[in-house]
Amino acid sequence: MDEVKQLVQDINNRNIKPIYFLMGDEPYYIDKISDFIQDTVLSEEERGFNQVVLYGRDITIEDIVSNAKRYPMMAEYQVVIIKEAQDLSRTIEKLSTYVENPQPTTVLVINYKYKKIDKRKTLYKAINKVGVVYESKKLYENQVNDWIRRVLLSKDYTITTKAAQMLVEFLGTDLSKINNELEKLQIILPKGSQITPEAIEANIGISKDYNNFELRKAIGERNVVKAHQIINYFSENPKDNPIVVTVSLLFNFFSQLLHFHGLIDKSPRHVASVLRINPYFVNEYITAARNYPMKKVSTVVGILREFDVKSKGVGANSVPQSDLLKELLVRIL
Template sequence: MQEFNQLMSSIDRGEYKPFYLLSGTEPYFIDRLEAKITEKITDEASRSFDYSLFYGKEVEEHQIIETAKRFPLLASHHLVVVREAQHLDKSTDLIADYLSQPQIQTIIVFCFKYKAFDKRKKLYKAAKKLGALLETKTLYDNQVGQWIRDRLQEAQFKIDAKTLQILSEALGNDLSKIEKEIGKLKIVLDDHSQITPELIEKHVGFSKDYNNFELYNAVGKRDFLQCTKIVKYMAENPKNHSLVLTISGFYNFFRKLLLYHGLGDKSKAVSLLGISPYFVRDFEYASKKFSLKQVSKAITLILEADLKSKGVGVKSSNHLHIIQDLLVKIFAA
């Protein structure tokens, strides 16, 4: 995200490039940069004259170039945005040729989503020489929590580690969805508000008591009754609780518990397990409830459940039955 932040800062300073090649697997950062450039370059009065929007499926390369050669009428620059550029049918070599002598008062923003732009292409080399490049990547699950925390801080909210975990699970790793939900909180809550599980349940629509975070917490305590209550609720609300994500979370929990068992120096748990200091005590407690042998067996059972969730070796991948069966076997191990 360093390159993204640098580009955002340079645009804020009015330091523009004639061409922005934005590509990669995370569309959120591409959309943010496009919106930032549009906001800085155009206003309501100039947009009708100095802003051109194309879509890759509907435009020919020569149309982009002809439009780019126009001079601005009201704004400082003529802004040409090409969305869904990954759908351009033909070569982009003509645009690369245009960039050898670009119209200095035109800015082209090339939004190439869901994959990286081919670095061997002529356009990539031209963009590297005189434009700006950004290749976005989907955040790993262990990066999303920190990203949410940073966005909440920017929005002037406060949140503790446990609530952040619940909110991360509620919002998933769709950064655009996260941005919208934080925007909703900004509307209904005062600045410097403390985000609580109750507020998440009220405004995000996610149970503070029955979720994956609380499920893994109950497993760590070997509280079978609480586990069954949570699983029953989640099975009745499958849209908010993906079976694949639940099983993946089980695997991550027991993998970290396995690592915790193997630590000679438990003070290194935070860095080696990649967890908040707040959660170290949970793994310490769980390690007393599950021996190393039991943890290893649980991981094997989880991998088997993962196959079942994908339809391997079973006639139907019933959410409730698969998780209940997994829990019974883990607690019996």
């Protein structure tokens, strides 16, 4: 995020590079940076003649070079934005000839999502000399909670740890999806508000009591009654609570718990760092470790591998999701 802030600051200060190559597995910042350049470098009046957006599936490298070599009309720069440039992955290295001698009045923005160029090859080295290569990496789950907090703080909102975790459990680590839901909440709630589990439940539709976050906690505590209540809720609402997601999250939890058992230093700070979890949740792992010795955890990991296959229809095509969930819970507990 600091790298993005610096990039934005440089553009605002008119320290503009001729090439921005935006690549990586997390599309959120690629889109944000590209949109910022599109909205900032040229004035509204200049964009009509000096800004063009092209799509990788419709063009060749030669088309990019041809557009990039044009001169701006009555403006300091022209902006050429290539979206979905990963569709040109087989020929992208050919762009290095242009990069070695770029048009100084062109701002060429390459959106190269879900892929990376080889840092050992000519193109990457050439861009680094004259422009910017930004790699947008997927965040770990524990980093997403902090990202949510910082994004909301910048908009004059706060969020409880549980509410942030509910969003991550439900939406995964896709920043674009999470940001869309946060923007909905910002429309509904006044500035200065704290986003709570109740607000998430009322406005996004994620149950504050019956979700994978609460299921994991109940299983870790060996709270049989609560765990069965949640599983029954999942069985009645399968579209909102797919078994594939539940099994995956439980597998991650027990895999981390196995790692926890192997730690010599079990101080909260060390556990949070090694397991890459929010310190707020360390006590859950301490409790679960008491309830599940290492041998039992290993058994549960094996059970979850089995049910991961079954949840995808292998060897259990005719078994309803509700029955699979109930059988899984019984075998874990």
